[in-house]
Amino acid sequence: MRFTIILLVLLIVSVYQAAGQETKIRWFGHAAFSITTPQGKVLLIDPWLTNPLNPESKDGKNALASVSKVDYILLTHGHRDHVGDAVEIAKKTGAVLICNPELAGNLVKLMDFPEKQAGTDAIMGIGGEIQIAEGEVTVAMTPAVHSSSVFNPKAGAAEAERAYGGNPAGFVLIVKNGPTIYHSGDTAYFKDMETIGEQYKIDAALLNIGGHFGMEPQMAAKAAKSVGARLAIPHHFATFPGIVQTSESFAAELRKLKISFHEMKPGETVSFRGSQMVKN
Numbered sequence: 310m311r312f313t314i315i316l317l318v319l320l321i322v323s324v325y326q327a328a329g330q331e332t333k334i335r336w337f338g339h340a341a342f343s344i345t346t347p348q349g350k351v352l353l354i355d356p357w358l359t360n361p362l363n364p365e366s367k368d369g370k371n372a373l374a375s376v377s378k379v380d381y382i383l384l385t386h387g388h389r390d391h392v393g394d395a396v397e398i399a400k401k402t403g404a405v406l407i408c409n410p411e412l413a414g415n416l417v418k419l420m421d422f423p424e425k426q427a428g429t430d431a432i433m434g435i436g437g438e439i440q441i442a443e444g445e446v447t448v449a450m451t452p453a454v455h456s457s458s459v460f461n462p463k464a465g466a467a468e469a470e471r472a473y474g475g476n477p478a479g480f481v482l483i484v485k486n487g488p489t490i491y492h493s494g495d496t497a498y499f500k501d502m503e504t505i506g507e508q509y510k511i512d513a514a515l516l517n518i519g520g521h522f523g524m525e526p527q528m529a530a531k532a533a534k535s536v537g538a539r540l541a542i543p544h545h546f547a548t549f550p551g552i553v554q555t556s557e558s559f560a561a562e563l564r565k566l567k568i569s570f571h572e573m574k575p576g577e578t579v580s581f582r583g584s585q586m587v588k589n
């Protein structure tokens with residue numbers, strides 16, 4: 310009897326630990342993802358949660374209403390479809406900003422991003438790595454071939470509507486006891502993506518495939534290969550007219566390259582145990 314109880318307790322503890330060890334990635338549509346670490350820290354990347362694909366923003370719903378806990382907001386660059394709702398979310402949650410210094414400065418100056426959340430040692434540059442979440446996550450900022458500017462809502466008639474946004478970037482996120490995730494931001498394909506693959510063991514690559522402003526699907530598949538991704542997840546498509554509307558051709562190219570593919574539905578969450586995707 311006592312043995313059975315001990316076994317039962319051990320089983321409950323191990324199930325609890327297994328659940329606690331999961332890393333969850335959620336897609337909100339466009340380039341917006343959240344990553345919840347095994348220790349429960351929440352990272353939000355390019356948080357345009359009010360984008361038209363997000364089921365939480367449809368039918369008059371307010372996508373920001375359900376956002377309560379965010380520890381870090383990561384911005385790849387200053388374009389509006391990536392800065393998105395960062396200011397409102399930062400004010401609501403106290404989240405710390407991770408991006409380049411020029412973008413951080415202009416978000417504070419022009420868009421009233423809370424200054425004390427934008428002036429920490431989480432402001433970083435391409436090529437650098439920082440530790441966040443008490444060392445649970447290492448963030449590396451990687452190059453992107455794109456542009457970056459911040460919309461200035463305070464611009465007068467004679468002023469430029471777009472202010473400097475620093476250099477555009479991507480991120481590699483190394484989650485302790487979890488996957489290593491690459492978010493490409495907005496970028497063209499560039500051959501040096503191979504260097505990212507040499508330096509980091511990318512378990513999941515979140516790649517922009519929409520074309521027009523960045524990689525076309527075929528080149529996005531090439532990017533998956535260059536960074537050595539075990540799994541490729543597309544983003545930045547079908548949000549609005551003028552960009553690629555389906556991930557079909559991306560998936561077809563990946564099949565040729567024998568790289569795993571998963572298309573997330575907007576609002577979907579996938580879980581990883583260690584570096585392995587376990588369910589969705």
Ligand SMILES: [Zn+2]
Nearest residue numbers: 386388455495
């Ligand atoms: Zn952009």
Ligand SMILES: [Zn+2]
Nearest residue numbers: 388390391495
């Ligand atoms: Zn974009």
